[in-house]
Amino acid sequence: xxxxxxxxxxxxxxxxxxxxxxxxxxxxxxxxxxxxxxxxxxxxxxxxxxxxxxxxxxxxxxxxxxxxxxxxxxxxxxxxxxxxxxxxxxxxxxxxxxxxxxxxxxxxxxxxxxxxxxxxxxxxxxxxxxxxxxxxxxxxxxxxxxxxxxxxxxxxxxxxxxxxxxxxxxxxxxxxxxxxxxxxxxxxxxxxxxxxxxxxxxxxxxxxxxxxxxxxxxxxxxxxxxxxxxxxxxxxxxxxx
Amino acid sequence: xxxxxxxxxxxxxxxxxxxxxxxxxxxxxxxxxxxxxxxxxxxxxxxxxxxxxxxxxxxxxxxxxxxxxxxxxxxxxxxxxxxxxxxxxxxxxxxxxxxxxxxxxxxxxxxxxxxxxxxxxxxxxxxxxxxxxxxxxxxxxxxxxxxxxxxxxxxxxxxxxxxxxxxxxxxxxxxxxxxxxxxxxxxxxxxxxxxxxxxxxxxxxxxxxxxxxxxxxxxxxxxxxxxxxxxxxxxxxxxxx
Numbered sequence: 498x499x500x501x502x503x504x505x506x507x508x509x510x511x512x513x514x515x516x517x518x519x520x521x522x523x524x525x526x527x528x529x530x531x532x533x534x535x536x537x538x539x540x541x542x543x544x545x546x547x548x549x550x551x552x553x554x555x556x557x558x559x560x561x562x563x564x565x566x567x568x569x570x571x572x573x574x575x576x577x578x579x580x581x582x583x584x585x586x587x588x589x590x591x592x593x594x595x596x597x598x599x600x601x602x603x604x605x606x607x608x609x610x611x612x613x614x615x616x617x618x619x620x621x622x623x624x625x626x627x628x629x630x631x632x633x634x635x636x637x638x639x640x641x642x643x644x645x646x647x648x649x650x651x652x653x654x655x656x657x658x659x660x661x662x663x664x665x666x667x668x669x670x671x672x673x674x675x676x677x678x679x680x681x682x683x684x685x686x687x688x689x690x691x692x693x694x695x696x697x698x699x700x701x702x703x704x705x706x707x708x709x710x711x712x713x714x715x716x717x718x719x720x721x722x723x724x725x726x727x728x729x730x731x732x733x734x735x736x737x738x
Numbered sequence: 739x740x741x742x743x744x745x746x747x748x749x750x751x752x753x754x755x756x757x758x759x760x761x762x763x764x765x766x767x768x769x770x771x772x773x774x775x776x777x778x779x780x781x782x783x784x785x786x787x788x789x790x791x792x793x794x795x796x797x798x799x800x801x802x803x804x805x806x807x808x809x810x811x812x813x814x815x816x817x818x819x820x821x822x823x824x825x826x827x828x829x830x831x832x833x834x835x836x837x838x839x840x841x842x843x844x845x846x847x848x849x850x851x852x853x854x855x856x857x858x859x860x861x862x863x864x865x866x867x868x869x870x871x872x873x874x875x876x877x878x879x880x881x882x883x884x885x886x887x888x889x890x891x892x893x894x895x896x897x898x899x900x901x902x903x904x905x906x907x908x909x910x911x912x913x914x915x916x917x918x919x920x921x922x923x924x925x926x927x928x929x930x931x932x933x934x935x936x937x938x939x940x941x942x943x944x945x946x947x948x949x950x951x952x953x954x955x956x957x958x959x960x961x962x963x964x965x966x967x968x969x970x971x972x973x974x975x976x977x978x979x
Binding site for chain 2: 518521522524525526527549550551591592633634635636639640641642643645646649650653656657660691694696705708709711712713715716717718721722725726728729732733
């Protein structure tokens with residue numbers, strides 16, 4: 498069931514009241530899985546008060562230490578961001594985001610929607626772990642959506658998308674995009690290979706790694722393709738490692 | 739201008755914080771006209787705090803004694819209600835509501851969206867003053883939308899309905915995907931590099947080249963990224979070619 502497979506991930510939410518409001522927003526649209534990465538304060542009475550009848554969502558919420566624990570097993574990871582970044586993520590609007598999440602979870606695969614802290618939004622290094630970015634259309638002069646409002650709008654689009662009849666396609670598991678953990682393993686291999694050739698020395702090291710992550714993250718390689726990329730990486734490595 | 743002609747009317751809002759959250763929700767979607775019917779407490783610091791950058795909406799808000807003052811000049815009055823009533827209003831979902839409001843205000847006619855108190859929603863006698871009712875699709879087992887969330891969702895649908903046909907944005911040429919010619923040049927380079935390492939020998943040669951084309955073609959690298967891929971390819975090449 499798609500709703501069960503879509504998790505809402507909040508990174509470092511500062512105000513417990515917002516966590517409660519997010520839980521309520523989720524439940525009104527049938528979403529149930531909340532993951533909190535380093536919440537400043539949780540559990541909390543403020544969260545429970547704002548959750549109203551959605552306390553069960555808070556009780557089932559998973560609290561983790563880092564984003565990778567929250568999304569490691571997901572092939573589709575969508576980052577919520579108030580503004581388009583300069584680098585070319587695949588950008589979805591809220592409606593497309595709902596449709597994509599419902600489509601890709603139809604076969605029971607987990608997917609994640611990730612939101613950053615209230616004041617700052619997602620950091621670039623967190624957005625780098627996302628294959629897509631969702632942008633909610635807003636007033637250009639005032640795009641300051643409350644965290645719970647952003648979650649509410651996207652959950653609403655998920656709920657609407659789920660109402661459309663979907664015939665899940667038969668997908669060959671070998672054709673599925675690799676998981677986030679598998680991608681991290683590849684980035685690590687590639688980084689070591691480039692290091693072995695002295696290619697990543699100097700100031701541009703971090704920028705180059707980030708560029709490569711974005712490029713390969715965007716292509717969402719399946720298992721066979723990822724294997725091929727590992728082979729190319731071994732060809733780069735000085736010792737064939 | 740349609741946005742200016744659509745007013746959001748709150749009847750007896752109990753919590754001033756909610757008034758502020760409604761103002762913020764409105765402004766993110768370009769709505770500006772807020773009318774308060776017998777608010778329990780207004781103006782209020784709570785409202786201002788929750789409004790964030792939307793204090794101008796609060797400052798311009800009209801406070802009136804009864805609903806007729808708020809909607810008397812409107813031909814289209816839509817009541818927001820969590821459940822369908824037994825009497826035969828024309829019921830719109832949120833999306834239809836947005837479209838109808840934009841359509842009917844295109845000629846400068848005022849229209850109103852009316853919401854009841856947080857706990858009870860619209861009374862029947864208030865709903866009687868509405869020509870339509872809007873129902874936001876929600877989880878049947880938990881339809882308890884926060885007042886500001888309900889306003890947020892409907893304002894979002896109004897905003898989407900009002901969007902003009904989109905004019906293509908100015909795109910930085912450096913961010914554009916590479917041309918097919920540039921991609922062919924890269925595939926050729928990569929093929930030569932792999933050949934130099936004996937990697938493409940044998941039966942699988944064509945299949946492997948095809949796989950690589952699909953993988954890199956899918957990521958649609960821009961010029962900077964393609965340059966990076968050429969660099970990696972040189973690292974693969976036996977002679978650094």
